[in-house]
Amino acid sequence: MTTTESKDLGAEELRARAAEALTRARARSDALTDAVDDEDLIRQHSKLMSPLVWDLAHIGSQEELWLVRDVGGREPLRPDIDDIYDAFQHARADRPALPLLSPAEARSYVREVREKAFDVLERVPLGGRRLTEQAFAFGMVTQHEQQHDETMLATHQLRQGDPVLHxxxxxxxxxxxxxxxxxxxxxxxxxxxxxxxxxxxxxxxxxxxxxxxxxxxxxxxxxxxxxxxxxxxxxxxxxxxxxxxxxxxxxxxxxxxxxxxxxxxxxxxxxxxxxxxxxxxxxxxxxxxxxxxxxxxxxxxxxxxxxxxxxxxxxxxxxxxxxxxxxxxxxxxxxxxxxxxxxxxxxxxxxxxxxxxxxxxxxxxxxxxxxxxxxxxxxxxxxxxxxxxxxxxxxxxxxxxxxxxxxxxxxxxxxxxxxxxxxxxxxxxxxxxxxxxxxxxxxx
Missing domain, CATH: 3.90.1580.10 (paralog of FGE (formylglycine-generating enzyme))
Structure with a gap:
């Protein structure tokens, strides 16, 4: 959105734009992870990259931390995995050895987080805090997910095997x-x-x-x-x-x-x-x-x-x-x-x-x-x-x-x-x- 437009947008239009951006990002995350089987999701295709399943759960973890817990003030869903999906705690080369969520668990987790994040988006005032002004936190989380989608796309480029993306x-x-x-x-x-x-x-x-x-x-x-x-x-x-x-x-x-x-x-x-x-x-x-x-x-x-x-x-x-x-x-x-x-x-x-x-x-x-x-x-x-x-x-x-x-x-x-x-x-x-x-x- 342009700066001029954002000043004129009401709260409901801001919510709709944030929801659309989040939805588009999730559709891309799903497409990138659904394109391969569970074995490819778990495998580390290069020491330079995380397993695709780590990226997926990390996306959900960051969304939970910022939108569900911080902006929404809700109880943590999975505090037990905070450390596992903290990008600063574990180098990419070491992440396959962590007790990662399985592909099914990761997909279930990100769906549950998104449901709660959308509930927060519907209810939270879009103002009064810098994090919520102009729906900034929702834009930040959207950009984070899209950045990891590009990282997952780079992992697909490093992947060996027949083409799966078209x-x-x-x-x-x-x-x-x-x-x-x-x-x-x-x-x-x-x-x-x-x-x-x-x-x-x-x-x-x-x-x-x-x-x-x-x-x-x-x-x-x-x-x-x-x-x-x-x-x-x-x-x-x-x-x-x-x-x-x-x-x-x-x-x-x-x-x-x-x-x-x-x-x-x-x-x-x-x-x-x-x-x-x-x-x-x-x-x-x-x-x-x-x-x-x-x-x-x-x-x-x-x-x-x-x-x-x-x-x-x-x-x-x-x-x-x-x-x-x-x-x-x-x-x-x-x-x-x-x-x-x-x-x-x-x-x-x-x-x-x-x-x-x-x-x-x-x-x-x-x-x-x-x-x-x-x-x-x-x-x-x-x-x-x-x-x-x-x-x-x-x-x-x-x-x-x-x-x-x-x-x-x-x-x-x-x-x-x-x-x-x-x-x-x-x-x-x-x-x-x-x-x-x-x-x-x-x-x-």
């Missing part, structure tokens, strides 16, 4: 040639938000920041362009890699994006159980920050800063205003961006002209998370809410910021101010990138 192909690129890069003018703009109703603590507060003029790739870097880096020997040339990146690449024997394999007739990849030739026009996905950084150096460019990314995505030079999304303030539609697991791959570069920013940058929302060069930190005036562990404990040089969402990100869990972060070595996530360069004298 979706239509994304739209093709629209006719016409896009410029390779776009000039984004220098100057100040408003970054972050103080008014977005469901914005999380690390997106706040709104603040003015200035950036110099720069050139930004019109679209994310494609698989075809990235294959050029590979075929030129880029993975074997230390010149393009940072010391940390080179150590990571050589120490782990990395020779291509994750899930890629070179065959006699070119590059192939595995995608949700399907082995297929790479699609040259699609944004490259499953690359680490270090790989993105090396490609940028090889291309004579660099990764954008987080502020540069957000200015390209939100700033309208005509009005001088920062918008919620590149195309304006309205919620994402199917014409704007590749979101919500509607498709199971990035769309070709140039497939969403209706989603372009005022300066002509395309596909900033959806398709692939985009690595930036910025370490995760709090904005000036940052205040942790509703708990420090949501983002503050991750501040520092260990984590790099990603922006924009992927084809696996739901619209409820993305906006122009939304910040994601991960270790620079991560490759199982749906991450790609675009590059930038400084503008010359007199340019912008």
């Amino acid at each position: 979706a239509p192909e994304p739209p093709p690129a629209r006719p016409g040639t896009l410029p390779a890069e776009v000039l984004v003018p220098g100057g100040a703009f408003t970054m972050g938000t103080s008014a977005e109703p469901w914005a999380l603590d690390n997106e706040r507060p709104a603040h003015e920041i200035a950036v110099d003029a720069y050139w930004m790739d019109t679209t994310p870097v494609t698989s075809g362009a990235y294959a050029g880096f590979l075929d030129s020997g880029g993975y074997d040339d230390e010149r393009w890699w940072s010391p940390a990146g080179w150590a990571y690449r050589t120490g782990n024997g990395i020779t291509a994006p994750r899930f890629w394999k070179r065959e006699q007739d070119g590059w192939w990849r595995t995608r949700f159980g399907v082995y297929e030739r790479i699609t040259a026009a699609e944004p490259v996905v499953h690359v680490s920050f270090f790989e993105a950084e090396a490609y940028a150096a090889w291309a004579g460019r660099r990764l954008p800063t987080e502020a540069e990314w957000e200015k390209a995505a939100r700033f309208d030079p005509a009005s001088g205003r920062s918008r919620r999304f590149p195309w304006g303030d309205e919620e994402p539609g199917a014409e704007h961006a590749n979101l919500g697991q509607r498709h199971l791959r990035p769309a070709p570069a140039g497939a969403y002209p209706a989603g372009a920013s005022p300066t002509g940058v395309h596909q900033l929302i959806g398709d692939v998370w985009e690595w930036t060069s910025t370490d995760l930190h709090g904005y000036p005036g940052f205040a942790a809410f509703p708990y420090q562990e949501y983002s503050e404990v991750f501040f520092g040089p260990e984590y790099k910021v990603l922006r924009g969402g992927s084809f696996g990100t739901d619209a409820a869990a993305i906006r122009g101010t939304f910040r994601n972060w991960d270790y620079p070595i991560r490759r199982q996530i749906f991450a790609g990138f675009r590059t930038a360069r400084d503008a010359g004298p007199g340019e912008g």
